[in-house]
Amino acid sequence: MSGTDRRGFLGTAAAALAGVALAPGIRLIEFAAARAPEEPASAKVRWGMLIDTAKCASGCDACVRACATENGLEATGRPRTDAQWIRKVELKDPKSGRQHSAPVMCQHCAHPPCVDVCPTGASFKRADGIVLVDMHTCIGCRYCIMACPYKARSFVHENLSGQRPEVPRGKGCVEGCTLCVHKVDRGDGITACAEACRAAGHEAIVFGDLNDPESPVSRRLRELPNRALREDLRLDPGVRYAGL
Amino acid sequence: MIRLVVAALAIVCAVPAAQARVQKPVLVIERAGNCVEPTEVMRREHRKLLLQQRERTVRLGVRTRAHSLAGCVECHASSKTGSVLGPEGFCQSCHDYAGVKADCFGCHSPKPAGARR
Numbered sequence: 339m340s341g342t343d344r345r346g347f348l349g350t351a352a353a354a355l356a357g358v359a360l361a362p363g364i365r366l367i368e369f370a371a372a373r374a375p376e377e378p379a380s381a382k383v384r385w386g387m388l389i390d391t392a393k394c395a396s397g398c399d400a401c402v403r404a405c406a407t408e409n410g411l412e413a414t415g416r417p418r419t420d421a422q423w424i425r426k427v428e429l430k431d432p433k434s435g436r437q438h439s440a441p442v443m444c445q446h447c448a449h450p451p452c453v454d455v456c457p458t459g460a461s462f463k464r465a466d467g468i469v470l471v472d473m474h475t476c477i478g479c480r481y482c483i484m485a486c487p488y489k490a491r492s493f494v495h496e497n498l499s500g501q502r503p504e505v506p507r508g509k510g511c512v513e514g515c516t517l518c519v520h521k522v523d524r525g526d527g528i529t530a531c532a533e534a535c536r537a538a539g540h541e542a543i544v545f546g547d548l549n550d551p552e553s554p555v556s557r558r559l560r561e562l563p564n565r566a567l568r569e570d571l572r573l574d575p576g577v578r579y580a581g582l
Numbered sequence: 583m584i585r586l587v588v589a590a591l592a593i594v595c596a597v598p599a600a601q602a603r604v605q606k607p608v609l610v611i612e613r614a615g616n617c618v619e620p621t622e623v624m625r626r627e628h629r630k631l632l633l634q635q636r637e638r639t640v641r642l643g644v645r646t647r648a649h650s651l652a653g654c655v656e657c658h659a660s661s662k663t664g665s666v667l668g669p670e671g672f673c674q675s676c677h678d679y680a681g682v683k684a685d686c687f688g689c690h691s692p693k694p695a696g697a698r699r
Contacts, residue, residue, distance in 0.1 A: 379643030464643060472640050473689060501691050503652055508689030523645045 372525025384448075384467040385517055386548040386576030387532065388558050389440055393542035394535075396439040399426050401543060404534030405443075408518060410502035421492035421507075423515045424531060429582075438582060441531065441543070444469060444490040444515035445567060445575030452482035452491065460512075467548075467576050468519050473511040482512055487568050490514050517545075517576075548576060607679040608670045613657050618648040628654075632686075651686060656694040667692040 373380070405411065405424045413420055424443040430436070450469045452461045460475035461482050471482075471491075483491045491514040498508055504520040507513055518529040532543040546555030562580040566573075617624055619631070635649040647653040658672040659665055666673040667687060677684045 375645040375647070377644070378638075462641065464641070466643070470640070474636060474640070497688070501689065503655070503691040503693070503695040506689040506691070511689070519643070523643055 372527070373523075375523075379464050379466040379468075379523075381465040382549060384548045384576060385522060386446065386467065386546070386555060386578070387517075387529070388544045388555050388562070388564060389577065389579050390542045390544070390558070390562065391438045391440045391579060391581040393540045394439045394441070395538075395540055395542075396428060396437065398439075398538060398540065400534040400538040400540075401441045401531035402426060404530040405515075408502075408521075408530035409505045409516075410500065410507070412500070414496065419495045421494060421513060423490075423492065423513070440579060440582070442488060442490070442567070443531070443577070444486075444517070445488050445573070445577040446515075446517055447576070448574035449572070451485040451487065451571075451573065455481040455485040457481065464519075466522075468517045468522070469514075470516055470519065471512055471514065473506070473508065473513070476511045478510040478512060480512060486514075487571055487573075604679060607676040609672065609676065610660065610670065611658070611672070612661055616657060618653070651690055652695070655690075655692060659692070659694050664694075665692045 402424050406413075409423060411421050411423060424441050427440055427442050429438040429440070446467055446469045448463075448467065450461070450463055452469065453463055455461075457479060458475045458477055460472045460477070461469070462472060463469050478493065480493055483489075483493060491512050493512050494507060494509050496509055501507055505516075518526070518531075521529065527546075529543070529545050532545040535541060535543040544555045544558050546553035548556060548559070550556060558580075559578060564578045564580040565582060566575045566578055567582075619627070624631075631649045632651055632654075635646075636651070638644040638646075639650065647656075654673075655666050660668070660671060663671065665671055668674060669678075671692070673684060673687075673692070
């Protein structure tokens with residue numbers, strides 16, 4: 339058995355062990371939903387998130403900072419034109435005084451308006467539901483920024499340097515939350531924001547496959563009453579909010 | 583008459599060529615023999631290969647390393663500067679010589695992952 343063969347066997351064995359079920363629906367270690375690098379994204383999976391506003395702490399911006407670090411979004415000192423992929427929103431009902439806090443980013447709609455309006459086909463939805471910008475085709479017209487009801491996209495106004503190798507970005511293109519597509523493709527099975535939220539002890543963001551009824555996000559979606567932002571538009575977003 | 587003109591042209595062309603005004607590209611290949619395609623194929627077709635790989639990666643989510651720009655950078659970044667750019671950088675020196683503008687690195691990192699900035 340050559341070195342690579344042995345490694346392959348050990349990998350398979352580890353994957354099999356990881357799947358040992360304690361009880362139906364509860365696994366010792368969750369399967370990392372990794373696919374082979376040569377395998378294209380599949381429509382069997384739909385990536386999405388649940389944001390539990392009851393757990394999201396007011397004033398905490400761990401998710402926003404993690405996003406900036408992961409994707410190499412550096413502040414220029416001119417916040418009005420800085421790219422913003424995720425932002426914290428504080429909500430208050432003026433009658434009851436009840437307050438919420440929640441992160442808002444690209445909602446990865448099943449029927450994305452940004453894709454409908456894009457004149458070059460640069461805005462597109464990948465088979466697994468992630469809405470992306472093909473920056474090679476983007477002409478920077480910013481129609482998608484106008485069309486997005488969630489104000490989720492940003493335009494890059496200035497020349498950039500020091501981009502992360504996994505996250506190419508540059509002047510003249512529109513960009514937005516990629517649902518950490520480079521991490522998803524690597525098989526991490528979690529976004530930077532969800533990771534940071536967990537590390538901060540809130541676990542307000544749950545990421546996973548909406549099509550898999552046993553995924554943590556699907557289970558939480560069954561348990562908690564939840565809704566989409568701007569449900570009236572019937573865009574079927576991949577990001578859902580509980581407690582709003 | 584035509585022969586005369588051709589001969590005269592040949593002389594005119596030969597003089598600047600002999601002076602070699604344009605510096606030849608500096609091609610330092612530190613990890614020779616490890617390329618994903620034969621040199622002749624890469625010289626002619628690297629643009630096409632990169633384009634095809636780019637479509638597969640961005641649109642379909644295929645993340646194979648061969649033919650990817652990140653794969654090129656990983657192998658060809660200079661051990662001195664850590665980059666494929668710069669006057670002696672693998673990409674830039676040849677593109678400067680050929681007078682072809684490669685705008686890949688306006689967005690993509692010219693340095694391999696791991697070595698940041």
